[in-house]
Amino acid sequence: MKIKIFDGHNVIGGNKIFVESKSGQSFILDFGKNFKQFSQYFEEFLTPRAGAGLHDFWKLNLIPHLKGLYREGLLYYVKDEVDKALTINPVAVFVSHGHMDHFGYISFLREDIPIIATPITHHIIKAYQDTGNQSFFEEFYIVSNVAFTNGVKEQKLKKDTGNKIERNFRYPKVSSKSENKVSFESEELGDFKYRVFEVDHSVLGASSIYFEVDGIKVAYTGDIRFHGKGAHKTEEFFEFLSQNGVDVLLIEGTRINENSLQKLDEPQLREEDIKQNAIKVVNSNKGKLVIADFGARNIERLEIFFEIAKETGRRLAITMKDAYLLNLLKSDGVNIIDEANIVIIESKREQNRAWTKEINKNDAYKDRFVTISEIGKSPQDYIVCYSFWDMPNLLDIEINGGAYIYSTSEAYTEEQMFDTHRLLNWISTFNLTPYGLEVGDDAIPTFTREYHVSGHASPRDLLKHIEIAKPRYIIPIHTENLLSYRDLLRSKLGYNFQIITETDQSGILTFDL
Incomplete structure (x- = not known):
């Protein structure tokens, strides 16, 4: 062998x-x-x-x-x-x-x-x-x-x-x-x-x-x-x-x-810790927009924010790509998308392709679509599942402050760090407060990790x-x-x-x- x-x-x-x-x-x-x-x-x-x-x-x-x-x-x-x-x-x-x-x-x-x-x-x-x-x-x-x-x-x-x-x-x-x-x-x-x-x-x-x-x-x-x-x-x-x-x-x-040998006794955050930390953020931003940024296809984290939305009286707004994957996972016994507290955001970014048609024409979801403009009229009703790549959609609404919960992995490469700087520019433009992501006096982003576990x-x-x-x-x-x-x-x-x-x-x- x-x-x-x-x-x-x-x-x-x-x-x-x-x-x-x-x-x-x-x-x-x-x-x-x-x-x-x-x-x-x-x-x-x-x-x-x-x-x-x-x-x-x-x-x-x-x-x-x-x-x-x-x-x-x-x-x-x-x-x-x-x-x-x-x-x-x-x-x-x-x-x-x-x-x-x-x-x-x-x-x-x-x-x-x-x-x-x-x-x-x-x-x-x-x-x-x-x-x-x-x-x-x-x-x-x-x-x-x-x-x-x-x-x-x-x-x-x-x-x-x-x-x-x-x-x-x-x-x-x-x-x-x-x-x-x-x-x-x-x-x-x-x-x-x-x-x-x-x-x-x-x-x-x-x-x-x-x-x-x-x-x-x-x-x-x-x-x-x-x-x-x-x-x-x-x-x-x-x-x-x-x-x-x-x-x-x-x-x-x-x-x-x-440094692993010296840090063997460090405590390990769990998903439940992320949930409790994020709930505090949502509760401190009553009446304002809350955005949750987590890794694509991290369904466990999506479930965490779904629970947070229910417990804080909001609805979880997911992207079309999220909806397409969740629709596929129904056959595997992972049925989140049928929850009444889930809505699907239509976007100018999505092209009219076969996968979008599959979601758009599904009768089970016809009453579940919202636009970002509708979310902008009542931001207190939603937690929006967006990331850096979705930021242009927010140009369609007026934002009066709110929270951006960075619940994904930190930047490891130079290009990822460039994207982090761009993300912070978007966050600043919309007058959002970042959580889990900070910028020091040296203008270098740091990742504080209260809202993400490896x-x-x-x-x-x-x-x-x-x-x-x-x-x-x-x-x-x-x-x-x-x-x-x-x-x-x-x-x-x-x-x-x-x-x-x-x-x-x-x-x-x-x-x-």
Whole structure:
């Protein structure tokens, strides 16, 4: 058995992990977009050329150089190089959850490769594609055949919109717990026997996976935490590992840094803390507009603000994109959108596309639409779910102060910091008071975090649960601080283990067992 990590071991996101059996079959764990690496070459107005297929991604080493993995038509301009690359035999791709840094490049993969994901993750991926820009690079669940168009001298790729293929999504039999015992059903694909477990993360439908191949037991966490509403699910996964044993644990370490050892005893905020802090803000802004800014597709946070709206006598106003996703999730038993206290904001920004028509023509929602102008006439009646990208809509109303609750992650990159400065300009223009976001005398924004909790496990929780699972080999992933992670584990874990962190000259981590 061999594990090769092409991406995601020394960076946050972009996971592309290949587990290869002795017979040469590969089980792929996530196939995400590495935003940090991508931003070294591209930005909003400088993007990969759709007419070149995967040429630009291949040439810039943004995707693994492998044969037998990608959609044939997209390789038109690099076919000679691909034919010389290492050939693999992928039996499946496991998508741990619906964040682009974990699924963002599955659009490049052969459409016949099975995609293992929970139903909720599948629907989040569908919502991304349906509401996105409709390019080759966002064909996550429906794939177009490739056609060609001729320029004066050059042939370019384009989508054959009349010929589409649905990807092979497979819903796993998710493990569950009853009577203090974790029950599970094994499934098999080629040389791999696997089980999928729901876990807690900042997006619904997140899962971890455990599998056996060539007599080796491997577990992959994806992104996890232990302080959300679904914390018990992550606990059950590690309880299973403790009961059944694990040889290799691939475990995230997003929040690990050089100060982790000194901050192990820091208290951890929970979603209920966010709720109570936000209620105080709403109550102190009676009669005024309240905006809640939280991560796209963070349904758990949306539910928190829905509860806040009910308890403070307001209605929760969501965007059309929110409504589209919530409508899809109804079939998964997540029925929030039918709540009477939810309204849907129509916007000049939404184009008249198939996904908007699906919401507009749904009789269940015909009496639920409001405009931002209507909200402006009685702002005390609403909590508005807006973010930086929605700020232009507020130009349609007169705002007499109010609150902007920043309930999302802080800026990590230079470009994100630029967006934060722009957001603060909008907030100031509308005479809103920001909460969770401040500007000091040096004009540098700071994130005060009373209104947001991380989607990732704390260093203390990671240590505790690695100790519970007791893997023989630990491979840290999804972290920018591999050495700090290594030092933390070596100083605090009380059993014998090995940490695998070394990469080859091309930056690929390879582990044989």
